[in-house]
Amino acid sequence: MTEEFVDYAGRTEPKERWLKALPLIVAALLGIPCLALAIMFSLSIAQVTSYIFDIGTSGLEATAMVLLSLSGAFCVIFWLAFLFIGSRRRTWKWRLWWAGAALLAAGIMPLWWLVFGYY
Incomplete structure (x- = not known):
C-alpha cells in the first residue's frame, strides 16, 4: 500500500489543525489589549493602595485593595489556563x-470598569 492511502491515527492535515485552533487564536489576539488594560488598572490600584495603607485602613478595605491590585495577574493566569485547556480539547x-472563557477572563476587568464607573 502506498503512503497516500495510509491513514495514521490521530494525524490531521495542517490546514485542519489551523482551522481547529482558530477560535483560540482569535481569543488570544483579542485578549491581549484587554489584558494590557487590566494590568494598567492593577498597577494604578497598587499605587493607590500604598497611600491607603499609609493613612490607615480597616482589614476588609486593605484586603479588597490588595485583591484589586492582583486582579490583572489573576486575569493573565486564567487567560493562559483557559487557552491551554482549550488547546487540549478535540471538538x-x-x-x-x-475560547469564550479565555476572552471573558481577559476582558473581565475592562467590563468591570464600565459597569462600576472606574473608566
Whole structure:
C-alpha cells in the first residue's frame, strides 16, 4: 500500500489543525489589549493602595485593595489556563467554549470598569 492511502491515527492535515485552533487564536489576539488594560488598572490600584495603607485602613478595605491590585495577574493566569485547556480539547464545541472563557477572563476587568464607573 502506498503512503497516500495510509491513514495514521490521530494525524490531521495542517490546514485542519489551523482551522481547529482558530477560535483560540482569535481569543488570544483579542485578549491581549484587554489584558494590557487590566494590568494598567492593577498597577494604578497598587499605587493607590500604598497611600491607603499609609493613612490607615480597616482589614476588609486593605484586603479588597490588595485583591484589586492582583486582579490583572489573576486575569493573565486564567487567560493562559483557559487557552491551554482549550488547546487540549478535540471538538469544536469545547474549543469555542474555552475560547469564550479565555476572552471573558481577559476582558473581565475592562467590563468591570464600565459597569462600576472606574473608566
